Amino acid sequence: MFCRSILIAAFLPALVFPVHAQDTAPDDKRQRELVHMVRQDCGSCHGLTLQGGLGPALTPAALRGKPSEGLVATIVHGRPGTPMPPFRGLLDESEAAWVVERLVEGFPADGGPAPTQQTVGAR
Numbered sequence: 001m002f003c004r005s006i007l008i009a010a011f012l013p014a015l016v017f018p019v020h021a022q023d024t025a026p027d028d029k030r031q032r033e034l035v036h037m038v039r040q041d042c043g044s045c046h047g048l049t050l051q052g053g054l055g056p057a058l059t060p061a062a063l064r065g066k067p068s069e070g071l072v073a074t075i076v077h078g079r080p081g082t083p084m085p086p087f088r089g090l091l092d093e094s095e096a097a098w099v100v101e102r103l104v105e106g107f108p109a110d111g112g113p114a115p116t117q118q119t120v121g122a123r
Ligand code: HEC
Pocket: 037, 038, 041, 042, 043, 044, 045, 046, 054, 055, 056, 058, 062, 063, 066, 071, 072, 074, 075, 079, 082, 083, 084, 085, 087, 099
């Protein structure tokens, strides 16, 4: 009988990414963009004052006791089966973590859209 030995090397990299408290806060311009995005885009469902609408309130009182990892995951990946869409692509995980940190302490007011490189066609 011809036996062939098959070596299966199963290297499972035990990569554990710490989700909480990145010290790398987005820079000022990006922070303004994120605040604007949360007030406008998230506000369309969660209410302009984040008191709730189609989506639940995102106020400090409403979020108290909820693990921030779960909230960050909800923002990045959305909640399948609910209207909560994934925002992956619009913000990354550390930016979502920054947003969650701001939400649990009371979200800052929108200072207006951050200046962009966008130029309107000159005529
Ligand atoms: C199209 C509507 C919609 C938009 C836009 C939206 N959400 Fe949601 N969101 C929801 C709904 C609905 C839920 C509740 C999902 C459920 O039933 O579990 C939710 C849940 C959440 C939760 C979990 C709240 C909790 O108490 O567990 C967080 C955090 C959240 N959204 C943040 C955001 C942020 C931040 C944005 C913008 C980047 C955003 N959402 C944009 C509809 C929306």
